[in-house]
Amino acid sequence: MVGAGHTHALYLPGTSPLHRARPQCKIAAGLLFVLAVVATPREAFWAFGLYALALVGLAMVAQVPLAFLARRLVIELPFLLFAVFLPVVGHGERVEVLGVSLAVGGLWAAWNIVVKGTLGVATSVILAATTPTPELLRGLERLRLPTVLTTIAGFMVRYGEVISDEVRRMRIARVSRGHDPRWIWQARAVAASAGTLFIRSYERGERVYLAMVSRGYAGSMPVLEDMAATRAQWLAALALPAAAALVAATAWGVRP
Amino acid sequence: MTAAGPPPALEVDGVAYAYPDGHQALYGVSLRIGRGERVALLGPNGAGKTTLVLQCNGVLLPGAGRVTVAGLPVAAEHLREIRRRVGIVFQDPDDQLFMPTVAEDVAFGPANLGLRGADLETRVKAALAAVDMEEHADRPPHHLSFGQRRRVAVATVLAMEPEILILDEPSSNLDPASRRELAEIVLGLDITTLMVTHDLPYALQLCPRSLIMNGGTITADGPTADLLADADLLAANRLELPFGFDPAALRARS
Numbered sequence: 001m002v003g004a005g006h007t008h009a010l011y012l013p014g015t016s017p018l019h020r021a022r023p024q025c026k027i028a029a030g031l032l033f034v035l036a037v038v039a040t041p042r043e044a045f046w047a048f049g050l051y052a053l054a055l056v057g058l059a060m061v062a063q064v065p066l067a068f069l070a071r072r073l074v075i076e077l078p079f080l081l082f083a084v085f086l087p088v089v090g091h092g093e094r095v096e097v098l099g100v101s102l103a104v105g106g107l108w109a110a111w112n113i114v115v116k117g118t119l120g121v122a123t124s125v126i127l128a129a130t131t132p133t134p135e136l137l138r139g140l141e142r143l144r145l146p147t148v149l150t151t152i153a154g155f156m157v158r159y160g161e162v163i164s165d166e167v168r169r170m171r172i173a174r175v176s177r178g179h180d181p182r183w184i185w186q187a188r189a190v191a192a193s194a195g196t197l198f199i200r201s202y203e204r205g206e207r208v209y210l211a212m213v214s215r216g217y218a219g220s221m222p223v224l225e226d227m228a229a230t231r232a233q234w235l236a237a238l239a240l241p242a243a244a245a246l247v248a249a250t251a252w253g254v255r256p
Numbered sequence: 257m258t259a260a261g262p263p264p265a266l267e268v269d270g271v272a273y274a275y276p277d278g279h280q281a282l283y284g285v286s287l288r289i290g291r292g293e294r295v296a297l298l299g300p301n302g303a304g305k306t307t308l309v310l311q312c313n314g315v316l317l318p319g320a321g322r323v324t325v326a327g328l329p330v331a332a333e334h335l336r337e338i339r340r341r342v343g344i345v346f347q348d349p350d351d352q353l354f355m356p357t358v359a360e361d362v363a364f365g366p367a368n369l370g371l372r373g374a375d376l377e378t379r380v381k382a383a384l385a386a387v388d389m390e391e392h393a394d395r396p397p398h399h400l401s402f403g404q405r406r407r408v409a410v411a412t413v414l415a416m417e418p419e420i421l422i423l424d425e426p427s428s429n430l431d432p433a434s435r436r437e438l439a440e441i442v443l444g445l446d447i448t449t450l451m452v453t454h455d456l457p458y459a460l461q462l463c464p465r466s467l468i469m470n471g472g473t474i475t476a477d478g479p480t481a482d483l484l485a486d487a488d489l490l491a492a493n494r495l496e497l498p499f500g501f502d503p504a505a506l507r508a509r510s
Binding site for chain 1: 354396
């Protein structure tokens, strides 16, 4: 049967201190850490080394295998491709590397994108690996994100699978009737399926709303439990971005 | 209505309804369901069953006639209380279960009624226990099997402690074991139930009394076994017993 016993793509169940931390603390800490990383001057190699070490340490505490982390980092590849072009097409002073003439400014820009992008993605991978999606949403709500947005995000998570399942069934039904789209002019059936899917999802939306109204929904989601974090929890969570901010400030200070 | 005794759980009196596009779905429907009764509403597709169900909690309001739930008329000014009293379990559990976890979904209804904290938790626990799903409280609904999702959908409504439970096609898409499990759960509930279905054996198993609906009116009302044994009545209402089902055995039972 659909949906019985499949795995999460991003979440790794566990009981580490990182898993137990309040989601709003983790989200805020992650965001501030990334801000500190981005604010660091690109020449300060040692600072990025420290950030990377901190993230590896965090992954160890959270029992997130580094191989898992590395696999998840693949998602940033399309962005890195862009960075690869910068040294080639850049203007200004140039250096020869293995016989290829590269722009120095472009190299710095590429390094900047690669290192900050990787550290940022690694931070969010660790956050997602230690926080189940519903908790992430509740954390965002605690951080005063408008409930309309968290509610919509919640529906997306909930119905994404239902809809992709519908897409899969429609595709199988098409293929079973001999449809074998290879060329663009054969895309008509796919386009028609997309239209049908839209109508069906729209109708499902109406039915979901009807079911919600039948259970007393009057326009706002009830707040179910108080997830407030204590001062100690906030302090523990913010220690990492505070340290990162210190590193970033030092990097600016020692800059030649 | 007689003066003696409590009002019936559900009373529908001469209800007619036409959809905005002009399609007339109900032509003067009247029925009465007493407290604690389990009644099946049988009828072919398009008979107006679902339209009638939506009249019961005020999602649709009748063009003529009136509906009362445990004495309270269905009208715009007390929809909130009406929706607490009438618990509808819709056909597709994916329409009903939309919260990130089972427990939150079950809590949605009572939380809308203003329950919080320990009271809310007790309600949720009791409702999940009633459908034997306590151990799945913290799982996301889309990780459950279809039968489990339907049971959770029943719990979401039970948590509101309704006067009447309305099940829309409860046996559709269930495998035989899930179907039996759901039947056991429904039989174990101490609550007035209206079950909308065209699964006649299921009606016979769960509901002593049945109503037959066709073309927007109630065409028969009586003990389920008697109605199902009347081949002419079933044929006139586009209802059929499954292959191999013996009407004579039904008559012997009634």
